[in-house]
Amino acid sequence: MEGQDVTERRLSREDLLKLAAVTGGAAIVGGRAAVAGAARTQLAKESGRLQVLDWAGYEVKSLWAPYLQKYPGQNPKFTFMTNEANALAKLSTGLKPDVVRPYVGYVTEFAGSGYFQPWNPALIPNLKQLNPAMVKAGQYKGKQWGIPEDWGFDAILYRTDKVTPRARSWSLLFDDRYKGRIAWFDDLNQLVWAGYYLGFKKPYDQSDAELKRSQNLLKSKKKLVRTWWSSETDMQNLFASGDIWIAFAWPADWVAMKAKKLKVAYMYPKEGALSWVGMLMLGKGTPRPQHAHAFANAWSSAKSGSWLENNYGYGHSNTHAHPASQDLVRALKLKDPGALSEPHTHIDRRVPRRALYARLWEEVKAS
Amino acid sequence: MIRRHLTTIGLLAPPLGWLFAFFVVPVGIVAAYSIDVLHGPSLFGGSHKVTLAAWHAFFHSSVYLGLFWKSVKMSLIVSAVVVGLAYPVAYYLALSGTKRKYVLLLLLIAPFLTSYLLRVLAWKVILGNQGVLNSFLVWAGLRSADHPLSQLLYSRFAVMLVLAYVWIPFVALPIFVSLESFDRRLLEAAADLGASRWGAFLRVTLPLSLPGVMAAFLFVFIPTVGEFVTPSLVGGTSGYMYGNQISDLFSAGFPDWQTGSVLALFLLAVVAVLTGAFARLLQVRQAAG
Numbered sequence: 001m002e003g004q005d006v007t008e009r010r011l012s013r014e015d016l017l018k019l020a021a022v023t024g025g026a027a028i029v030g031g032r033a034a035v036a037g038a039a040r041t042q043l044a045k046e047s048g049r050l051q052v053l054d055w056a057g058y059e060v061k062s063l064w065a066p067y068l069q070k071y072p073g074q075n076p077k078f079t080f081m082t083n084e085a086n087a088l089a090k091l092s093t094g095l096k097p098d099v100v101r102p103y104v105g106y107v108t109e110f111a112g113s114g115y116f117q118p119w120n121p122a123l124i125p126n127l128k129q130l131n132p133a134m135v136k137a138g139q140y141k142g143k144q145w146g147i148p149e150d151w152g153f154d155a156i157l158y159r160t161d162k163v164t165p166r167a168r169s170w171s172l173l174f175d176d177r178y179k180g181r182i183a184w185f186d187d188l189n190q191l192v193w194a195g196y197y198l199g200f201k202k203p204y205d206q207s208d209a210e211l212k213r214s215q216n217l218l219k220s221k222k223k224l225v226r227t228w229w230s231s232e233t234d235m236q237n238l239f240a241s242g243d244i245w246i247a248f249a250w251p252a253d254w255v256a257m258k259a260k261k262l263k264v265a266y267m268y269p270k271e272g273a274l275s276w277v278g279m280l281m282l283g284k285g286t287p288r289p290q291h292a293h294a295f296a297n298a299w300s301s302a303k304s305g306s307w308l309e310n311n312y313g314y315g316h317s318n319t320h321a322h323p324a325s326q327d328l329v330r331a332l333k334l335k336d337p338g339a340l341s342e343p344h345t346h347i348d349r350r351v352p353r354r355a356l357y358a359r360l361w362e363e364v365k366a367s
Numbered sequence: 368m369i370r371r372h373l374t375t376i377g378l379l380a381p382p383l384g385w386l387f388a389f390f391v392v393p394v395g396i397v398a399a400y401s402i403d404v405l406h407g408p409s410l411f412g413g414s415h416k417v418t419l420a421a422w423h424a425f426f427h428s429s430v431y432l433g434l435f436w437k438s439v440k441m442s443l444i445v446s447a448v449v450v451g452l453a454y455p456v457a458y459y460l461a462l463s464g465t466k467r468k469y470v471l472l473l474l475l476i477a478p479f480l481t482s483y484l485l486r487v488l489a490w491k492v493i494l495g496n497q498g499v500l501n502s503f504l505v506w507a508g509l510r511s512a513d514h515p516l517s518q519l520l521y522s523r524f525a526v527m528l529v530l531a532y533v534w535i536p537f538v539a540l541p542i543f544v545s546l547e548s549f550d551r552r553l554l555e556a557a558a559d560l561g562a563s564r565w566g567a568f569l570r571v572t573l574p575l576s577l578p579g580v581m582a583a584f585l586f587v588f589i590p591t592v593g594e595f596v597t598p599s600l601v602g603g604t605s606g607y608m609y610g611n612q613i614s615d616l617f618s619a620g621f622p623d624w625q626t627g628s629v630l631a632l633f634l635l636a637v638v639a640v641l642t643g644a645f646a647r648l649l650q651v652r653q654a655a656g
Contacts, residue, residue: 243520
């Protein structure tokens with residue numbers, strides 16, 4: 001379903017009459033300047049707080065501070081999602097957020113879901129500073145459905161004082177020696193890294209036979225796993241308390257564990273880490289389009305990007321944003337031009353048979 | 368006569384209306400999801416014709432039925448253990464003649480004054496690798512700090528332990544009520560006829576308290592077989608239960624409301640059948656008695 005551009009969106013008959021009354025009245029009183037002013041007023045007359053459906057941790061003000069400078073005191077209201085499916089479930093049960101953040105592999109599916117509409121790039125000046133490849137990844141049918149912001153990796157976090165990997169490989173996530181000390185992520189992407197480990201050509205689009213092998217691998221190794229996490233905070237608590245030593249994790253977890261003075265390393269498997277780009281998407285028919293665009297513009301600023309990199313250890317699409325610490329530069333491979341390309345990393349992409357992957361992952365959990 | 372009928376209807380209408388609106392209708396909606404008359408969130412569209420495919424897949428899936436059987440076993444163990452533990456407590460409170468029985472009963476249910484979530488989370492503090500139990504074991508020299516008893520948390524054991532803890536007061540109450548309400552003169556009669564205390568217990572007290580025991584057993588079994596909060600907090604991979612799968616199919620995982628509805632209805636049906644069977648059994652016993 002094609003969405004509507006904010007500036008092009010069709011108005012209902014009632015809206016048209018209201019707008020005509022406002023602009024017509026203004027035209028009589030003050031001419032063309034007043035017409036433009038009235039139209040701006042109409043657009044700016046957005047009620048209520050901006051509703052954002054986002055991942056926990058992204059409600060921190062420093063990540064969208066310029067928005068508050070533009071709209072002082074109007075803190076957005078955040079609702080949290082644990083993954084894209086969870087977001088979709090919330091949308092389908094009536095939640096109507098203005099802004100949602102799926103990751104790049106879901107952009108086309110979310111665009112076609114009927115819950116979203118494209119952004120108006122003219123209302124996001126900072127878009128010009130964003131990585132062009134990432135901006136392009138947010139496009140669908142010639143329109144900008146996703147604004148790229150955060151990016152990072154799915155790889156392996158482990159305790160260097162407790163764990164000695166046999167190889168720089170995904171196999172550390174099912175190393176018999178560390179039974180009960182391993183945590184996986186509760187997501188269908190577990191079948192994807194299993195596919196890379198098994199050497200398949202297209203782990204995002206495995207054949208039935210390949211999927212069966214990936215599933216069997218996960219089923220057979222599940223006994224080694226202490227838990228699968230869906231809350232990053234829970235996983236970090238488990239890691240910090242010593243309950244787990246090895247985890248499927250994000251760069252922010254490495255930063256958090258280092259801050260707790262734990263001896264940790266973030267391993268990029270030789271089979272390639274998975275990588276992702278967060279995409280802000282605009283809710284269809286949002287009553288607050290100006291606020292939503294201002295929010296996306298704030299997230300896209302170099303200042304927000306640098307804060308994200310310095311504090312969470314994630315990359316940011318703004319090419320002017322740079323982390324202060326060389327540790328972070330190394331962790332994010334910012335000086336490695338090939339770091340975000342194949343075969344070093346496999347960017348999250350559309351999984352054509354995602355429902356099947358999901359069912360197979362649920363079966364792994366239930367087995 | 369008509370007035371009496373109207374009074375009866377007037378009294379029955381609100382609860383029946385409530386039951387219809389908040390039980391029959393929701394179950395009907397879930398049933399509609401299970402055959403795809405209604406459909407949940409989907410990124411892929413689809414034909415959404417009426418289909419029994421999800422039911423067929425469920426009954427041919429060793430995974431879902433296996434998980435259900437695992438949950439039933441865990442719930443049966445929890446229910447049996449809890450009834451076994453609660454019975455002596457309820458017996459003491461009801462039959463010892465202590466004047467403080469209601470104070471003691473209040474103490475028994477005191478944990479209910481705190482939130483369910485807090486009570487479950489407290490066990491994470493007790494059972495974790497650096498928790499109270501493991502710290503004690505390390506302090507006592509029974510385990511090394513590098514090799515704590517990690518099976519205590521994120522395991523089936525942890526789930527069953529926490530569920531037992533949570534449900535003990537629920538179990539003790541119906542047993543207490545059934546024990547307190549039975550005629551003590553029957554015990555005196557048994558003694559007069561030469562029965563030992565143990566014999567009187569086996570032949571008089573236990574049979575007469577069985578309705579309470581059965582009710583208590585069901586009080587635990589029904590909610591725990593579909594439990595998902597406790598296993599998601601302390602269960603890890605091995606403590607994952609049927610209720611978790613239903614929850615994940617609806618929200619946490621990828622939306623598959625059709626399969627989720629099938630799992631939910633199957634659980635409802637099994638629990639209904641078991642409840643009916645227990646009720647029938649009790650009626651037969653009472654009639655025979």
